[in-house]
Amino acid sequence: MYYRYLPSPLGPLLLAADEHGLHLVHMDAAQPWELPTQWQLAGNQLDEVARQLDEYFAGTREQFQVDLAPQGTAFQREVWAALQRIPYGTTCSYGDLAQQIKRPRAVRAVGTANGANPISIIVPCHRVIGSNGTLTGYAGGVERKQLLLELEGAWLI
Structure with a gap:
């Protein structure tokens, strides 16, 4: 490594x-x-x-083209793959993400897998917010989550 x-x-x-x-x-x-x-x-x-x-x-890249090799369970990798489909500059809720992977009752498990994402920023776990539109927990801290969303134009103060 x-x-x-x-x-x-x-x-x-x-x-x-x-x-x-x-x-x-x-x-x-x-x-x-x-x-x-x-x-x-x-x-x-x-x-x-x-x-x-x-x-x-610098605001000049919206998509990453990097080979990824995250280590995790099959469920975690499924959630991380779904995170990569959230477009730059947009957000979704944990419930939306659970629906996307066809496990609508797995909202908490989706949240846990999201929090275990080892490849922050590139696998955009920062784009997942609470169902009421609030910024929720983020392994890097809510302030960093807000900064990333502001950078992408997805979160305006």
């Missing part, structure tokens, strides 16, 4: 990938993070991911 840190408007991001694709975009990378000993500092392996994230933060 290769890793690098990327400065961003949200603070440093920890990126990690291997030959299968991107495994991790983690916020709060400024906090002490115990990296597995087998991880290696990336050379140019994560340059393309970093470039696309920089373009996103």
Whole structure:
């Protein structure tokens, strides 16, 4: 696994990938993070991911073209795939997402899977909001969620 840190408007991001694709975009990378000993500092392996994230933060990229390799259960991967279908600049509720994967009663499980998303920003879990239109919990913090939605024009103060 290769890793690098990327400065961003949200603070440093920890990126990690291997030959299968991107495994991790983690916020709060400024906090002490115990990296597995087998991880290696990336050379140019994560340059393309970093470039696309920089373009996103600059407002010039709406879709990512990155090979993804998130680790999770079949249900989690199903939810994460549905997240990738939420268009840039739009939001949906957890209930909408549960309907989308044809599990309308799994709203809480969808919320839990959403919160376990290891590839933040690129797999846009920030686009999921409460059914009443409020910003709900976000692993990176509600302030970061609001910043991302504002960047995309989906959330206006």
